[in-house]
Amino acid sequence: MPRPRKRLAGTAEAAGPDNKGPEGKRPKTKNPAGASVKVVNSSPQKTSASKNCGKNLSSYWLLKSEPESQLEKGVDVKFSIEDLKAQPKQTTCWDGVRNYQARNFLRAMKLEQEAFFYHSNCKEPGIAGLVKIVKEAYPDHTQFEKNSPHYDPSSKEDSPKWSMVDVQFVRMMKRFITLAELKTHHQAHKETGGPLKNMALFSHQRLSVQPLTQEEFDFILSLEEKEPS
């Protein structure tokens, strides 16, 4: 059963012991992933004071996938939003993530949370549509498959190193929101303090699974109604 492969970060060599904990350990740099998964608080009644027991959850995400043919160890990892729509139940497992920070975000995802489906490494990079999480993190089987471009010989069946979630197509964006447009807003917002001032797409550009704040998510949705800038 062929399954789509999102071409995501990293190689199967990533070393480092699995970290349990909400947070994998990432090489020094400040900015632990957990810190960026800020509670964005979509529910009106809970206040910033709410204790969340260290369980800060982002409500929204951005997932990168490559919509154009791309060989990785001889396997085409192309997977566009059209490919997602063509899947049974318009659902796919998001396998192949081999970066600890990205993996930890996958593990933080909750049922029904929404994510932007982003087309990367292609002619026109940008946000193509919306998907939602329909199965929370479970072991990524491709880490054990020798023929997979994402095979990781260092991962053991009894303590899988890598995780994946299942996502389902929700809808296309009313218009394709290009990276260029997002970047224009990001630059402007850095000056004005607008909603995209810290967007991970620019501050952590290589992350293939990223959290978005409520403000970022809402602002990007509002762009659908406007003329491309």
Added chain:
DNA sequence: GCCAACGTTGGC
């Protein structure tokens, strides 16, 4: 195809 950004590896 180039190359900047940045995560990972491994020598010390």
Added chain:
DNA sequence: GCCAACGTTGGC
């Protein structure tokens, strides 16, 4: 545990 070399991501 530092850090230079290396490899990958991904825009352009």
